[in-house]
Amino acid sequence: MRGIVMILMALDHASGFFNGDRIFADSVLLYESGSVFASDQFMTRWVTHICAPTFIFLTGTSIAISNAQRLQQGMSQSIIDRELWMRGVFIALLDICVFSLASGKPVLQVLYAIGVGMMLMVWLQRLGMRIVLIVAMVVLIGGELLLVVLWKPGGDVPIWLALTFAPVFTETYTVLYPAIPWLAMMMLGWVFGKWLMSKPLNALPVKRLLLVSGMVALVAFILIRGLNDYGNMFMLLEGNSIVQWLHVSKYPPSLSYTLLELGLMAIILTVLIQLESVAGVRHNGPVLVFGQTALFFYLAHFGVLALLRLVFDRGDLEMAYLMAFLALLMLYPVCRVYRKIKWQNPQSVLRFI
Numbered sequence: 001m002r003g004i005v006m007i008l009m010a011l012d013h014a015s016g017f018f019n020g021d022r023i024f025a026d027s028v029l030l031y032e033s034g035s036v037f038a039s040d041q042f043m044t045r046w047v048t049h050i051c052a053p054t055f056i057f058l059t060g061t062s063i064a065i066s067n068a069q070r071l072q073q074g075m076s077q078s079i080i081d082r083e084l085w086m087r088g089v090f091i092a093l094l095d096i097c098v099f100s101l102a103s104g105k106p107v108l109q110v111l112y113a114i115g116v117g118m119m120l121m122v123w124l125q126r127l128g129m130r131i132v133l134i135v136a137m138v139v140l141i142g143g144e145l146l147l148v149v150l151w152k153p154g155g156d157v158p159i160w161l162a163l164t165f166a167p168v169f170t171e172t173y174t175v176l177y178p179a180i181p182w183l184a185m186m187m188l189g190w191v192f193g194k195w196l197m198s199k200p201l202n203a204l205p206v207k208r209l210l211l212v213s214g215m216v217a218l219v220a221f222i223l224i225r226g227l228n229d230y231g232n233m234f235m236l237l238e239g240n241s242i243v244q245w246l247h248v249s250k251y252p253p254s255l256s257y258t259l260l261e262l263g264l265m266a267i268i269l270t271v272l273i274q275l276e277s278v279a280g281v282r283h284n285g286p287v288l289v290f291g292q293t294a295l296f297f298y299l300a301h302f303g304v305l306a307l308l309r310l311v312f313d314r315g316d317l318e319m320a321y322l323m324a325f326l327a328l329l330m331l332y333p334v335c336r337v338y339r340k341i342k343w344q345n346p347q348s349v350l351r352f353i
Helices: 002-018 039-072 077-103 110-127 129-150 159-164 179-197 203-227 242-246 255-279 286-292 294-311 317-344
Strands: none
Touching: 002 039, 002 286, 002 294, 002 317, 039 077, 039 110, 039 179, 039 242, 039 255, 039 317, 077 110, 110 129, 110 179, 129 179, 129 255, 159 179, 179 255, 203 255, 286 294, 286 317, 294 317
16 A cells, blocks of 8 residues: 555656646645646546655654564563654655755654654653544644634734644645644554554454445545535535535645545555455566665655756656656666565664665
């Protein structure tokens, strides 16, 4: 699943590098009311919406599974917490330092949200599954209520609100991923991981939970989107076309966006679990390799796209698909080599990447 979203992410970023007509209007701050989108451009952008929620949810799941496995191996909780906190700091600093430097101004994107979330999970996971689940649901459901009081889209945003809840697009700095809504998705993933570790190794209960929760989330999305009021983060329907129904707010993530993307993720995971029992998993399959080297892939694919940009000019949507394909071809052998080196040196600095 993680490999799938890395491939989709590469397509989105290739579109940013090479597609002159790319759509980037996933927020009330970016969308001009009445705009009409070409369906192929819109769907290319929309299929990548699943990337960030899935990756952050699965980060929470990985934290829970990794912690349980390390405790079983005899590692102390304090060392586990320190490793998680250090990795969170490292990931957040990649956005604050490296990507901001490349952008010419502070730009806080998905790595900032992931890093801050990992640091906070060091303490949040001590609250237990039930409280973490309740807090996550309160944040996801009630976040818009808070923003209605504190945030006027397009107005001045205090830095503390930008870092936590409300995105900001200015000439001096940009916050695309305020930490708290994405932390709530990580918390949900952590609860799922804890639940997985508490059950026997049996795929049936897992598939049942994922399928039911996915269907419930999609039904809730239809209700909230159809009511066209609270839960849409000011991005209301302007008609009944498929494009309008799917054009939801990612910056910040609305409740309708979260329900749609995590619902789809749960159903896709159900299908993948079923396919695994039938077809198995190829150890060196590209999707698995990309998923097992996700952060390295994330960092490397920007470099590959930048190199391709030196050779190829910007064009149309077809150019974006071609460049994404070339980037993936170039990244696959590099990621395989990196995975081997990382596994052979589990205590090196590579464990953070």
